[in-house]
Amino acid sequence: MDMQKKLYLETFGCQMNVSDSEKIVGLMQGIGYVETKDSAQADLILLNTCSIRAKAEQKVYGHLGKFKSLKESRPGLIIGVGGCVAQQEGEKLLKRAPFVNLVFGTHNLHQLQDMVRGAEEGRRSSATDFIDDEARFDLFLPHGREGSVSRFVTVMQGCDNFCAYCIVPHVRGREISRSAAKIVDEVRQLTASGVTEVTLLGQNVNSYAAKNPGEPDFADLLRLVAEIDGVKRLRFTTSHPKDMSQRLIDCFAEIPKLAPHIHLPAQSGSDRVLKAMNRGYTAGQYLAKVSALKKACPEIQFTGDMIVGFPGETEADFQATLDLMQEVTYADLFSFIYSARPGTAAADLPDATDPAEKQARLERLQALQKKVTLERNQSLVGTVQEVLVEGPSSSGECLFGRTGGNRATLLDGDEALAGELVKVKVVEGLQTLLKAEPL
Numbered sequence: 001m002d003m004q005k006k007l008y009l010e011t012f013g014c015q016m017n018v019s020d021s022e023k024i025v026g027l028m029q030g031i032g033y034v035e036t037k038d039s040a041q042a043d044l045i046l047l048n049t050c051s052i053r054a055k056a057e058q059k060v061y062g063h064l065g066k067f068k069s070l071k072e073s074r075p076g077l078i079i080g081v082g083g084c085v086a087q088q089e090g091e092k093l094l095k096r097a098p099f100v101n102l103v104f105g106t107h108n109l110h111q112l113q114d115m116v117r118g119a120e121e122g123r124r125s126s127a128t129d130f131i132d133d134e135a136r137f138d139l140f141l142p143h144g145r146e147g148s149v150s151r152f153v154t155v156m157q158g159c160d161n162f163c164a165y166c167i168v169p170h171v172r173g174r175e176i177s178r179s180a181a182k183i184v185d186e187v188r189q190l191t192a193s194g195v196t197e198v199t200l201l202g203q204n205v206n207s208y209a210a211k212n213p214g215e216p217d218f219a220d221l222l223r224l225v226a227e228i229d230g231v232k233r234l235r236f237t238t239s240h241p242k243d244m245s246q247r248l249i250d251c252f253a254e255i256p257k258l259a260p261h262i263h264l265p266a267q268s269g270s271d272r273v274l275k276a277m278n279r280g281y282t283a284g285q286y287l288a289k290v291s292a293l294k295k296a297c298p299e300i301q302f303t304g305d306m307i308v309g310f311p312g313e314t315e316a317d318f319q320a321t322l323d324l325m326q327e328v329t330y331a332d333l334f335s336f337i338y339s340a341r342p343g344t345a346a347a348d349l350p351d352a353t354d355p356a357e358k359q360a361r362l363e364r365l366q367a368l369q370k371k372v373t374l375e376r377n378q379s380l381v382g383t384v385q386e387v388l389v390e391g392p393s394s395s396g397e398c399l400f401g402r403t404g405g406n407r408a409t410l411l412d413g414d415e416a417l418a419g420e421l422v423k424v425k426v427v428e429g430l431q432t433l434l435k436a437e438p439l
């Protein structure tokens, strides 16, 4: 009989949550839990929630309802909620969902082991205090899923930008950067355990250490991390276009390990809408950064985020967004219809656009992007790329990896290649992936 305690974890939202979930798995392994993909088998169910979209709280309560009957049939089951909705709701969540054992906010992962142990003894708890200094980062280390070749390393957290639509500064707190020495230490530890690709992570990495005099800026931090022997490939996300310096752009020409890919969210192509969003740049300024990046690194691939139907967006504004997309030619784009988040500056703006019109605009935008993505993938056929092999593909029939430009790629080869950079020739460009042959 299998006596190991099982954890079922669901993650919603951005890469910061994905990264936090890796740490949660590591923390729970530390107190005897192994991960399961089957919630019916779990002794501990954790939801790592996101509040970026409308009605996020209701959706979390709805989702939790699915686990209520499980709890009724197995009273010892522990249910916990973390992430941005937990941060907003706190104690309220324990009251509204009496079958939930614990609620942990975005700054409280370090308390999670104790909270789960307490729940095992029948105690319910909530922890949502912000920790507004660098000590926060030390509390999270060094935990993560075993065995992966690619890992996130948090370099800063929080945000001071207050884009008019965004809840992040309210649920993740103000911007705080971690010391370069500690980041380098963590990367060294990861490479010693077999990790070969690191992604430096933060809400806006471009303003890394802006408030820490004496620390290197983000461009110099990239150089420090690239010097570590075991690092074969380096990435970063996310970048605010207004803080993208020429020094950082030059890194793409000067640091061979830096992958030729950047996630650079524009959000709109209309100057009027960008101003209303409080983004701090015009479409022209955004495009100037794009062309400087293309000049520094001609093979660079762009991904981004776009919001459709921001309050007051006209057809002309929307057309400007399509125009900007045509000029950038994103490899991929995450696009959403604007949804008001209570407490943000845009929440009370008058919004006369018909929801059906917003939906139609989103569909037009996504159709354009689908075409561009396929064209870009097809244009890579015949080229030589470097793929970092992550392991077997989901079907198990071949290997899965990613090009420097972050294109998902299938290739033949031995599983022992996991973690290695392999030179391949692209033989097919499909909508969502490339097929390639090792050289």
Ligand code: SF4
Residues within 6 Å of the ligand: 159, 160, 161, 162, 163, 166, 167, 168, 169, 203, 204, 240
């Ligand atoms: S830069 Fe803007 S969109 Fe990004 S996290 Fe900060 S407030 Fe949100």
